[in-house]
Amino acid sequence: MELPKLRKPVLERLERLRTQWRTFIALPESRLLHWVFASDELSMLETLLTVEEHGSGTGPDLFLRLTSPLRSPEHYDHALAQELLTRHAALRERLAAAGVESSWQPPRVAPEAAPLSVMALAASIHQHYSPRFRHVALVLMPESMASEKAWAQWVERAVRGPFAAPVRWVCPEPGERSALEQVARGTPRLIHTCVAGLDMATALEEISEAAGDLDTPEGRFRHLFVQMSRALGAGDLRRAEQCRTEAVEMAGARGWRHLQVVAWVALGSGLLSAEGPKAALAEYRQAEAVALLAQEEGDPSGARLLLQSRLAVGSALVASADWKNAASVYEQVAALAAQIGDPLMELEGWRMAAWCHEQAQSWEESWHCGTRALEAAQLMDAPARQNSTLGYAGADLLRLTEQVHFKDKRTELEQQMEHLLGPEWQPTSPGVPQA
Structure with missing residues (x-):
């Protein structure tokens, strides 16, 4: 190598x-x-x-x-x-x-040692x-x-x-x-x-400068993105927003919808920890609007951009404990993933929708979405299932069987999970709830 x-x-x-x-x-x-x-x-x-x-x-x-x-x-x-x-x-x-x-x-060691x-x-x-x-x-x-x-x-x-x-x-x-x-x-x-x-933010900016082409649109966008990341790391939110604005305008003028989405989502992710979910959600909604525009323009990547932006929207709603709206967004994610033939993200969308419904104590909706996650898993090959969050989806459903309405489904669920993942299907560590 x-x-x-x-x-x-x-x-x-x-x-x-x-x-x-x-x-x-x-x-x-x-x-x-x-x-x-x-x-x-x-x-x-x-x-x-x-x-x-x-x-x-x-x-x-x-x-x-x-x-x-x-x-x-x-x-x-x-x-x-x-x-x-x-x-x-x-x-x-x-x-x-x-x-x-x-x-x-x-x-060598003795056999009895x-x-x-x-x-x-x-x-x-x-x-x-x-x-x-x-x-x-x-x-x-x-x-x-x-x-x-x-x-x-x-x-x-x-x-x-x-x-x-x-x-x-x-x-x-x-x-x-x-x-x-x-x-x-x-x-x-x-x-x-x-x-x-x-101090990797500084390192990335130094690498970007060394890479050159800063007088081209592509190079300028790259450098603005790196500068935005560095500003976020330094807590300079005003500078980060300035970089995002310039990057979005530059990408928009050239019809680079995917890069506009990237810029909005990146700043939103930084704001999620710096200012909270409300500020992040505003950025993610902008990314969602650009993704919808890309779809209207016939951009073949529009559906994937919409899926990515709605995943981000869902994360901000989860951080806000807005369970009902988060569940709705993740259901939309699952539908988009099915549309573009991505069973891994379809599973994850249904899993997160189920988890959000559970937090809202909407047991029937949670069970429905959880079983849809298992259906999506059946479209995946065995290695893909092993590397997915299917085990956590199953564990969430198993937890629901503690509710009186689903007690009689426990045995069938365990058999189904063993069929999909094997006898040791249950996760050994808590899953990250957020997609």
């Missing part, structure tokens, strides 16, 4: 992350790096890991990303150990290509490759978890458990989620918390 060429602002931020890593490994007692990222910084972490993983054998430390789901704290270590073996096997070719002798095999922990396996890997690699970094990014409490329990157990100094845990965490904050405060010597602080 050929790595992409990285621009100077990205390279500078990668170096910031490497500096933060070096600061951590210089702390003799620290065992785990609790690395906190803003939502727009996670792509930089992904870039760092990609560079490190695909450059295996060229850097001083070996980074191994482990994504096994945490189904229970008791079984997570075993899952990580098995994944580590698989991950190392996949790395052999790259290590060999970099001139690293890659014949490591896991230590307990299996080796992931820490013991990582320590063995380090011993084999020493002094080529100074440290082995186990980057834990579980694709799902039973609960944040279970995650925190496992992490605390891990940092207090057996430890090999050349092996370090790395737990990236979004800034808006603080699952490990309390554990980190309770074990300050063992857990080092670092806020990435990459």
